[in-house]
Amino acid sequence: MLELDELVRDFGSNRAVDQVSFRVSGNRLTGFVGGNGAGKTTTMRMIMGVLAANGGEIRWHGVPVSAADRRDFGYMPEERGLYPKQTVLSQLVYLARLRGQSTADARQHTLALLERLGLADKSAARLESLSLGNQQRVQIAAALLGSPKLLILDEPFSGLDPHAVDTMAELLREYADAGVPVLFSSHQLDLVERLCDDLVIMTAGRVVAKGTADELRHRDRPRYHLITGSPAGWARTVPGVTDVEELPDGARIELAAEAEPGPLLAEALRHGPVHAFTPLVPSIADIYREMTAA
Structure with missing residues (x-):
């Protein structure tokens, strides 16, 4: 389980994340929603150690998260961070090897992911030659390398066509069912409603609602x-x-x-x-x- 406890992040005089607390449990998909500038991406970056917190604590299995823990986390940033002139297969194999896999295992795992994501015929293509939707699929594959123990995905469905959305949804459910906590942000609220077991809503740096979808639907007067x-x-x-x-x-x-x-x-x-x-x-x-x- 991932736990955020009173997490704070300031940028100068601007408090971007203000005492944010929630948990992401295994076997569950947690949707993270909020408008632009709500603090979602900053929160995800603090979970991954890309940004330092100015206050509060992030715990993994009940103890403060460490750099070693984060090496087992799968992360998909909002901005694509892959190499545009490198081929899809070569860079994913390289990233898998950085996560500790042998070349043979990395290649096998990467090819299986590409097949699952409908990119088997694009493995030898340069990333820059792909459509934006297919580039998004490659970025997703990069987050899933190395058997991650936690998935943090910032807008993973952005730019995907309906078939790719369905494939991605199935994959995330499989990871959750295998015990991997999954936190993903999305502006597609109909998709969040369809997929999520739990929901966290942020606005202006604060969590304004959290709980299961059913709890939130029945929180007010009937x-x-x-x-x-x-x-x-x-x-x-x-x-x-x-x-x-x-x-x-x-x-x-x-x-x-x-x-x-x-x-x-x-x-x-x-x-x-x-x-x-x-x-x-x-x-x-x-x-x-x-x-x-x-």
């Missing part, structure tokens, strides 16, 4: 869509109801956090037939917009 065939303004008189948006065929109704929906449904049935009574569960995009609103 809301229901009631369809009765006519406006349901009478719902305002039901104990526990905090807000009613009347509709031509019913209402959208908000309850207090501790209120049960049973009395509302019973009162609806007393007023006539009920055609539908459905919980309104916010999407991750809805939660993100609410938590990051100025």
Whole structure:
């Protein structure tokens, strides 16, 4: 498990990361979301030791993370950092050897990754000759070399076509299922909703929400869509109801956090037939917009 405890990073008088705390657990995909300048990339760089923290602590398996630990972490930076004039296979084999693999093992592992990522026919090509999407796939392959024990991926899905996104999602799930903690940032909230077990939302350098996707969806007052065939303004008189948006065929109704929906449904049935009574569960995009609103 990776743990961040009250992490701080200043750039002069600007506090880019302000007492950030969260954990990334094995067997789980953790989505890291926030607007531009929220502090996500700075936080990831501190995890990897690219930037020093000005306060707080980063722990790996309960003890402060070390340089030796970080050698076993797979990292994909937001900016591509590979050699544009070198061939795909040669530079990935070189990077795998830097991670301790023999030349034979590095070549075998690299070829398997390229095959999985749909790049087997590009292994002899120079990186600069590839499309931006394929360059992104090579950068992903570089992060997955050497059997990483933790994956830190900054915008790994950027520039990928839908088929490549599906392949990458499958790969990340396989690593998580094998016990590798995975933290990745993305602006594609629909993808985060589909993939993530846990979510961390940052804005202005601070964590404003964290937890499982289900916990975040149900953290606020429950809301229901009631369809009765006519406006349901009478719902305002039901104990526990905090807000009613009347509709031509019913209402959208908000309850207090501790209120049960049973009395509302019973009162609806007393007023006539009920055609539908459905919980309104916010999407991750809805939660993100609410938590990051100025």
